[in-house]
Amino acid sequence: MLRLLIADGNTRDDRAQHVAVTGRTSAESYADVVHAYRPEAQCRLLSPADADAALPDGTALTAYDGVIFTGSPLKVGERSPAVTRQCDLMRAALEAGLPVFGSCWGTQLAAVVAGGDVGPNPRGPEYGFARRITATAEGRGHPLLSGRGAAWDAPAIHSDAVIAPPPGARVLAGNALLEVQAIEIPHGGGLFWGTQYHPELDFDELAAMLRVSAADVVEAGLAPDAAAVSAYAAEIAALHAGGAAAGPLAWRHGLGADVLEPDQRRREIGNFLDRLVETGAGAP
Template identity: 65%
Template sequence: MLHLLVADGNDRAGRETHLSVCDKTSAETYAGILRALAPDAHCHLVAPADANMVLPRALPECDALVLTGSTLHVEEGGPAVTRQCELMRAALEAGLPVFGSCWGVQVAATIAGGRAGRNPKGPEFGLARAISRTQAGAGHPLLDGRPPAWDAPAIHDDAVIEPPPGARILAGNDRLDVQAIEIRLGEGVFWGTQYHPELDLDEVAAMLRLSAQGVVEAGLCPDAPSLQAYADSLRDLHHDPEGRPDLAWRLGVTAEVLVPERRRREIGNFLDRLVRPRAARR
C-alpha cells in the first residue's frame, strides 16, 4: 500500500470557501484522483496552514507528499505560509517525492531559493494555452505522453518569477516561463505544474465565479455576466463532453483538457516514475 500525504494549501477560511462552491476541499479533489490512479493508495489529508496540524504519519514512513493550490500568497508571508514552507522543506529533506500544482510550485521554489509573486505578464484564468516543453523538458518523465503543445486548467495571479538555483524548467508558454518544473533539495525531488491537472471543468467554472472581479479587471471578460456565461459553458461541457462538441469548439477545449486520463498525465507520471519506485525500495 502507498501512503500519500495530501496537504491542503488553503487556510481554514480558504478551505471553507472552496468547499462551499466545489462541494469538496482541494485536498479531497486530489485524494480522489490519487485513489483512482493508484487504487492501493491510502491518502492522509492534512491542513498544514493550521497551527494545530499534526501529521498522522511520520514523514519517512510516507511515500510522497502532494501540496494543492491555495488562495494564499507566498510573498505576504505569515504563519500559514511559513508552516507550509516548513513542511515542504522537511518532506524533501526526508527524501520524499513531492508533487504540487500552482501554490505547491510556488512554495517549493521559495524554499529552494527562488521567488514567487504576481506574474508581471498577468493572470491565467480558465485555461493556460499552448504550453510546450523547454529544451530541459524534452524527454522528461513528468511530461510523458503530452503532445508538442497542450492546454490545461489554470487559475492564478501568482507564479514562480525567479526559479531557484539548479531547478529544471520543463515547460512554459507565452504568459509564463515556468509552467512545469523539477526541483531537487536534499534527497527529495519535487515535480510540479503551475497549471492544475487535477481540476475538472466544473471546478474550474466554480473557481472562475469566485474570481469574477479579477477576471474582469484583467480584461479577460467585459463584465461579470459574461464571466458567468463562460463559467456556465465550462460546467455544461464537463457534464456532457461528448454531447456538446459545439461548446468544446466555441471554448477551444481539446481532448488534453476534456479526457481525464490525458488531463491528469503529470499526476500519473509522478506516481509511476517517482513514487512507486521509491516505495518499492523502501
C-alpha cells in the same frame, strides 16, 4: 501500497468556501484523482495552514512515500503564519528526501523554499486555461511530461507564478504567458515535480473557482463584468456535464483531447505516481 500525504494549501475559511462551491476540499479532490490511478493508495489529508495541524502521534514524514501540495489563493509574499507553516512543511518533506508533487501554489512554495522568486506574473494572470504549453529542451523526454504532445492546454487559475527558478532547477515547460509552467526542483535530498497549471481540476470545479474569482478576472481586464465570468463558467461546467452541447462548446473554446479527456488532463499526476511505483515506493 502507496502512502501519500496530501497537504491542502487553503486556510480554514478558504476550505469552507471551496466545499461550499465544489462539494469537497482541494485535498479531497486530489485524493480522488490519486485513487483513480492507484485505488489501493492510502492518502492522509493535512491542512498545514492551520496552527493546530499535525500528523498523527508518532508518525514521521518518512512514513509516507510522497507528498502532494494542492493549490491555494494564498500568496507566498504575504509571509503570514499560514504561509510560513506550509513553507516549513515543504522544506521538511524535501529535506527528508521525499518526492513531492504540487500544482500552482505547491509549485510556488517549492520554488521559494529552494531559493527562487515568486510574485505577480508581469505578463498577466491565467484564468480558465493555460494555452499552448510546450516542453523546453530539458522537458522533452522528462518523465513528468511523458505522454504530452508537442503542445497542450490545461486548467489554470493564478496571478502569481515562479518568476525566477531556484538554483539547480530544471524548467520543463512554458508558454507565451509564462516561462515556468512545469518544473523540477531538487532540494535537500528530495525532488519536487510541479506545474503552475492544475492537472487535477475537473471542469465543474474549475467553473466554480472561476465564479469565486470573478472580481479578479474583471480586474485583470479579461471580462467586462461578473456576469460575463459567470456565463463563461457556465459553459465550462457544461463541458463537464457532457451531452450534445459538449462538442460545440469544445469547438468554440478551442479545446482538444489533451484537456477534455481526464487521463490526458491529469497526465502529470499519473506520471508522478508511476515514478513512485517504479522507484519502489509503497513496497510492503
